[in-house]
Amino acid sequence: MHELSICLALIEQVQQVAREHGATRVDRILLRIGPLSGVEPSLIESAYPMVAVGTLAADAELVIETTPVRVRCNDCGQETDARPNRLLCGACGGYHTKVLSGTEMLLANLELTLPGD
Amino acid sequence: MCDTCGCNITPGNEHLVRAGGPHAHTEDGRAAVTVLASLLGENDHQAAHNREHLDRHGVLAINLMSSPGAGKTSLLEATIEALGGEFGIAVIEGDLETENDAERIRAKGVPAIQIATGSACHLDAHMVHDALHQLTLDGVDLLFIENVGNLVCPASFDLGHHHNVTLLSVPEGDDKPAKYPVMFRAADLVLCTKGDLLGVLPEFAPARAEEHLRRLASDAPFTTVSTRDPASLAPWFGWLREELAAQRARTAAGHTRRPMVQAEGTRSGGVVHRPDHDHDHAGGGHHRHQAGGHHHHD
Numbered sequence: 001m002h003e004l005s006i007c008l009a010l011i012e013q014v015q016q017v018a019r020e021h022g023a024t025r026v027d028r029i030l031l032r033i034g035p036l037s038g039v040e041p042s043l044i045e046s047a048y049p050m051v052a053v054g055t056l057a058a059d060a061e062l063v064i065e066t067t068p069v070r071v072r073c074n075d076c077g078q079e080t081d082a083r084p085n086r087l088l089c090g091a092c093g094g095y096h097t098k099v100l101s102g103t104e105m106l107l108a109n110l111e112l113t114l115p116g117d
Numbered sequence: 118m119c120d121t122c123g124c125n126i127t128p129g130n131e132h133l134v135r136a137g138g139p140h141a142h143t144e145d146g147r148a149a150v151t152v153l154a155s156l157l158g159e160n161d162h163q164a165a166h167n168r169e170h171l172d173r174h175g176v177l178a179i180n181l182m183s184s185p186g187a188g189k190t191s192l193l194e195a196t197i198e199a200l201g202g203e204f205g206i207a208v209i210e211g212d213l214e215t216e217n218d219a220e221r222i223r224a225k226g227v228p229a230i231q232i233a234t235g236s237a238c239h240l241d242a243h244m245v246h247d248a249l250h251q252l253t254l255d256g257v258d259l260l261f262i263e264n265v266g267n268l269v270c271p272a273s274f275d276l277g278h279h280h281n282v283t284l285l286s287v288p289e290g291d292d293k294p295a296k297y298p299v300m301f302r303a304a305d306l307v308l309c310t311k312g313d314l315l316g317v318l319p320e321f322a323p324a325r326a327e328e329h330l331r332r333l334a335s336d337a338p339f340t341t342v343s344t345r346d347p348a349s350l351a352p353w354f355g356w357l358r359e360e361l362a363a364q365r366a367r368t369a370a371g372h373t374r375r376p377m378v379q380a381e382g383t384r385s386g387g388v389v390h391r392p393d394h395d396h397d398h399a400g401g402g403h404h405r406h407q408a409g410g411h412h413h414h415d
Contacts, residue, residue: 002239002270010156017152027147031156038273038299039156071334085298087334097334105156105273112148 003043004051006105010044011051013107018056023112026057030109034067034102035084041066069102160274163242167249167277172373174254177364178262179357180276180376182300183284184293185266188310188344190218192284192353193261195344197225199354204258204361209248211240211265218263228252239270242277258361268297279374280305280360287314291326294333302333303377306356312343 010031018026033041041064052058071082073089079100080090089097155161171178181189190210197206208229210218219231230248232240245262254260262278264271272281283304285293288311294301301307307330309323327339340352367374 002237002273005237005239005241006156006273009159012159013152013154013156017150021148021150023148036299036302038269085295085329086332087298087302088332095331095334096336099334107152107154107156110150110152112150114148 003039004047006039007044007047007051010048010107011055011057014057014060014110015055017110018112021112021114023056023114025113026055026060026110027113028061028063028109028111029057029107031062031064032067032104032106032108033064034104035069036099036102037105039105065108067101067104070100071097072100073097157273157275160242163246164275164277167242167246168279168373168375170249171254171260171277171279172368174257175365175368176254176257176260177280177357177361178260178276178278179360180262180264180271180278180281181284182264182268182271182281182303183266183286183310184268184289187266187284187286187289189263189266189284190221191344192308192310192342193222193263194225195347195350196261196353196357197222197227199347199350200259200357201225201227205256206259206261207252207254207257209240209245209252209260209262211244211263213237213265234265238265238267239274240264240276241274245276245278259357268293268300272300272303275376278376279364281376282306282308284308284310285326286311287318287321291321291323292329294326294329298333301330302335304330304335304337305376306353307335307337307339308353309339309341310343312341312349313345315341 014026014029031044033039033044044064045062048062052060069082069084069087070079071087071089072079073092073094074096075094076089076092078089078091082088082090082097082102084102087097087099088095168178181192183189193208200206206227208219208222208227210222210229210231211234212218212231213234213236215233216231219229222229230251232244232248234240234244240262262276281303283301283306285307287309309326315321315323323339323341330337330339338352338356342349342353344350364374
């Protein structure tokens, strides 16, 4: 259950960005999380309200986009879909692949209310 | 790690940048800010400092991960017995409670710092930083960080180490890499421990465990060991000697090596140029970053 630590880091970052922009409120938080990130979106969603209490982001909508697992094969060059525990090339079956997408754990975007908005 | 130079931007996320820009407005007039920062940016930043500190002292740092009871501490005891005369060794131990493991290591005559994490299920770079302040690195060649026994959370946290070594013990079953892909994909070396039990647990096939590992697109060496059979540990010791030599060559060239940590998106393991920033790690307390360094969120 490291999602709580990650939520604590998230709320720190959100508050920092909000302060940098002089925001009075954070309205929406967009995360991008991949199945290979080791983070479970539903646990982030349940931990988030606990860490957001009393912050500018207390009422923010938390949106989590999950990214697909995609690999590129170093042998045959194809880009294919994969599964978290089967990262083989979907075309030739080789295991010399590079994960292109699916490991993300990103704070992608914030929507803020600025003074005068 | 870097929010300003664009290295966070991947084919998967660049549309977010292009669509918004740093201060676009939503339809109802709110400010939309593109951030694209790793949620573990603060941890990564601390980890980079830890690694720089270790590199400066010529230390190779190994993060040992496994489920509880896979034999991490026993492996360390056997390693200290075999290599203690050849290399300076130090250990950081992570557990929820007790000093038991650190005491076992100290009984072998090497310094050990116990981190009691309380209820935290993993070590992070800040905990390791605090432990490093209690450790004298002069004369240390190998630092082992024994993570909290857990096949899930530790895989997401860069501690400032150079390599991940993941243990899979025979009683756990040979399909663990398929069940815990994030952990096993992070491994630079997989040690199948308690190999002496293969005779009584024929349902465990090392070849099958290795096949599950390869399905994760992992090239990591896979080797079966047993602390009851010292000869079986030779490949592990050989790997340590090779990696220590490689670490010395890297630090001489001004490079370092980041382990693979799974919550990447923006990160990847491998040899990287060491960031050219300085700070004093000798004293206690927290750092001051020097102006003009590589940092963007000071």
